[in-house]
Amino acid sequence: MFQHVEFYPGDPILSLVETFQADKRPEKVNLGIGIYLDEAGRLPVLSSVRTAEVARAAVAQPRSYLPMEGLEAFRHGVQRLLFGAEHPALQEGRIATIQTLGGSGALKIGADFLARWFPDAKVYVSDPTWDNHKGIFQGAGFEVGVYPYYDPATGGLKFDEMLAFFAALPRNSVLVLHPCCHNPTGVDLDCGQWDKVLEVIRANGLIPFMDIAYQGFGDGFEQDAYAVRRAAEIGLPLFVANSFSKNLSLYGERIGGLSVVCPTRHEAELVFGQLKFGVRRIYSSPPAHGAFVAAAVMDTPELFAGWQEEVTQMRERIKAMRQRLFDELGRKLPEGDFSYFLKQRGMFGYTGFSPEQVRRLQEGFAVYLLVSGRMCVAGLNESNVGYVADAFAEVWRQ
Ligand code: LMR
Numbered sequence: 001m002f003q004h005v006e007f008y009p010g011d012p013i014l015s016l017v018e019t020f021q022a023d024k025r026p027e028k029v030n031l032g033i034g035i036y037l038d039e040a041g042r043l044p045v046l047s048s049v050r051t052a053e054v055a056r057a058a059v060a061q062p063r064s065y066l067p068m069e070g071l072e073a074f075r076h077g078v079q080r081l082l083f084g085a086e087h088p089a090l091q092e093g094r095i096a097t098i099q100t101l102g103g104s105g106a107l108k109i110g111a112d113f114l115a116r117w118f119p120d121a122k123v124y125v126s127d128p129t130w131d132n133h134k135g136i137f138q139g140a141g142f143e144v145g146v147y148p149y150y151d152p153a154t155g156g157l158k159f160d161e162m163l164a165f166f167a168a169l170p171r172n173s174v175l176v177l178h179p180c181c182h183n184p185t186g187v188d189l190d191c192g193q194w195d196k197v198l199e200v201i202r203a204n205g206l207i208p209f210m211d212i213a214y215q216g217f218g219d220g221f222e223q224d225a226y227a228v229r230r231a232a233e234i235g236l237p238l239f240v241a242n243s244f245s246k247n248l249s250l251y252g253e254r255i256g257g258l259s260v261v262c263p264t265r266h267e268a269e270l271v272f273g274q275l276k277f278g279v280r281r282i283y284s285s286p287p288a289h290g291a292f293v294a295a296a297v298m299d300t301p302e303l304f305a306g307w308q309e310e311v312t313q314m315r316e317r318i319k320a321m322r323q324r325l326f327d328e329l330g331r332k333l334p335e336g337d338f339s340y341f342l343k344q345r346g347m348f349g350y351t352g353f354s355p356e357q358v359r360r361l362q363e364g365f366a367v368y369l370l371v372s373g374r375m376c377v378a379g380l381n382e383s384n385v386g387y388v389a390d391a392f393a394e395v396w397r398q
Pocket of ligand 1: 013035130132183213
């Protein structure tokens, strides 16, 4: 019956977690998947989250369905977090926001919407990008191309090439953009560069689809949302997929949002209806727990302030680990230039390791990176950073 079913070779990120878990070597270090671990190597339970959960568990809650679009308080919280409470687009009712199954769910619902209403569009992702971007948009039926982004020669951006590429695209081309903490390279645009990119997008009638999965991990919640807010401010139609997996450490709750900024309130209502329809056809309505927790954290001033502080601590710990790795490598390989570790933002470091070097790190040292050379800096801590630096130095010398 199923002989003709194609073999699935696995996912470059999620299947690596399975390989890591099966590895019996005690010294193993997981720098593959983008998950924040604390100094003790544990997945943190944020105290803002814990407080909200305890309060919710104290009262017997009936477990009804959420509406197709998700929890209203959560959706409003997402809008404030992304755009700022006073943003004109928000005040004018021009933003349609639904709750989604994490950031991936937001991308999928947005991709399906675009495939239905802009069937002739082509989608472009950065070169390189998060492994699943291509898959999600191809899965929705799009042809997916790449735009110039990372420059391996400088460890920076191919900014001029990217801008020229955008300027030559046909109207309604969809651009998948990372407003902060670019995944996988950690190389971000500054505000001036965003202004230029958004101007080209406007002049050329392109459709920006921003994927912001790491808000708070770059420079702070407000700063990391610069591109999102600016795009909405200059009147661009805009799709934003956001996630609370990392910044609320609620990975398994699958909690995120999709926001579509529209030219008018009326269009926002039309879009909102079609997003609900999209949800209904796939999973009917989203799960409730993560939404109640996230909404409580965003709606309660003390919890909100505590959460901001907790994210600041996570961000600072990652930066400290970047510095530690840089220092260790500088001592072990004084001839090398590792300053890129300090310049990159967010959870990821783009090491430049070849697939063969990544294989040697995994087989020889039980240090797990993605085959692209991406490492999750948030998997480092005081106990393993020396070991990881030794392994890196060894493989670089070979
Ligand atoms: C990652 O890039 O490692 C994370 O976003 C997890 C995932 O789903 O790939």
